[in-house]
Amino acid sequence: MTVRDTRRPTSREGAGTPLGEDVAADASSRSPAEKRAVDEGSEPTRNASGSGETSTMEGRDVAVSVTGLCKRFGDGPDAITAVDDVSFDVETGSIVGLLGPNGAGKTTLIKSILGMVLPDAGSVRIRGVDVYDRPRKAYASVDAMLEGARNDYWRLTVRENLRYFATISGVDPASVRDRHERLLAQLGLADRADVPVRDLSRGMKQKVSLASVLAGGAAVVFLDEPTLGLDVESSRTLQRELRRLVEQEGLTVVLSSHDMDVVETVCDRVLIMSDGEIVADDSVDALLSGTDRHRVQITSRDLDAAIVSTLRDRFETIGVDPRDSGARIDVTTDGDGLYELLGHLRAENVRLDRVRTIEPDLEDVFVDLTSIEREDR
Structure with a gap:
């Protein structure tokens, strides 16, 4: 029998060992709320739709609510504040991206x-349930895939992994057989369903991990770098399946990734972290429209080495492409800087062969926000 840690969902980190082996060892360090949770009895089961309590705040159906969360490591002057008074809500049936530099x-x-x-310090509520007061109930409808963790049992086949993780989620695997077959087909795993996971490529193993997370019908899932190791087509397939599950089945997803294209494509909203704080929280469209940065690509036969060197010193240059005659240079600047750039080129008698403006993408916004935040500290 697999014992599940009462303080965590089926994240399957370190799945090579039975989950919850450290429960007894950790008992002495539990808070009173956690000890109460251990005494609550068996973990409630959930059906394939992940039904459970929900929290309605200000007319919104909130799946995850984080309030004033703080975490420090170490003591004294060497202490590191990893999470600094973070608060946010995630609405049911949405995908929220979590971005931030290493x-x-x-x-x-x-x-x-x-x-x-x-x-x-702080509190977390999942579907209206406080995770520290009633962890078993709060995490009954949660699943997660953590980057860097061994998320599946490699001796089991792909299909056996899906059945196993549905079972430990409290779901009869027979009741979600159709879901499993659809996941296998959608993620391109159908023809490898009876192959042991250890015999698959890295990209295939990543797909199995994703399928296992979704196998039991969790209502809320946390995905850390879900497209890592996937080829372009597999990544697009995953993105389509996530959107389908959100739009058709009300799945709630918190997705952390360094792949800006994935975040920009699938997420309804983005949280950007820097130095333990949330420095931006908005929709992708709002973040893109809110930047005052402009990227300009200029091509000219008159851009010699001296002028290019001056531009490098005075403006933020993304790249310089020397040509047989002249060069092409990419510059990022704000509105005032754009006028200054054009004025400088005119003063140097630079004839513009081609000028191209490039709309900022999420990566540009991310770099701007996190660099500004570091400069302010």
Whole structure:
């Protein structure tokens, strides 16, 4: 029998060992709320739709609510604040992207929400249930795939993994057989369904991990770098399946990724973290329209080495492409800087062979916000 850690959902981190082996060892460090949860009895089951409690706030159906979450590591002057007073809500039936540079606190935030790291302050409610007061009930409808973790049992076949993880989620695998067959087909795993996972490529293993997360019909899923190792077509297939599950079945997804194209394509909303704080929280369209940065690509036969060097010193240049005659240069600047750039080129008698403006993408917004945040500190 597999024992599940009462403080965490079926994230399957370290799936090579039985889940929850550390429960007894951790008992002495549990908070009173956690000890109460252990005494609550058996974990409630859920059906394939992940039915359970929901939280309605200000007329919204909220699946995940995070309030004032803080986590520090260490003591004294060497202490590191990984998560600094973070608050946000995730509405049911939406995909929220979580972005941030390495060390921004994304992983600590996700693990704090999942109960794998105990925060120093703050609260988390999943579908209206406090995860620290009633962890079993809160996590009954949650599943997760964490990047860097071994998320499946490699000796089992693909199909056996789906059945196994549906079972430990409290779901009769026979009742979700059609879901499993659809996942296998949608993710291109149907012809490998009876192959042990250890015999698959890295990209295929990633697909199996995703299918296993979705196998039991969890209502809320956390995905950390879900497209890592996938080819372009497989990544697009995953994105389509996520959107279908959200739009047709009301799945709620929190997705952390460095792949800006994936986030921009599938997410309804984006949270950007920097140094443990949320520095942006808005829809993709609002983030893209809110930037005052402009990217201009200029091609001219008059762009010699001296002029290019001056432009590098005075403006943020993304790239320079030397030509047989002249060069092409990409410059990022704001409105005032754009006028200054054109004025400088005119003063240098640079004739413009071609000028192309490039709309900012999510990566541009991300770089601007996180670099500004670092400069302000």
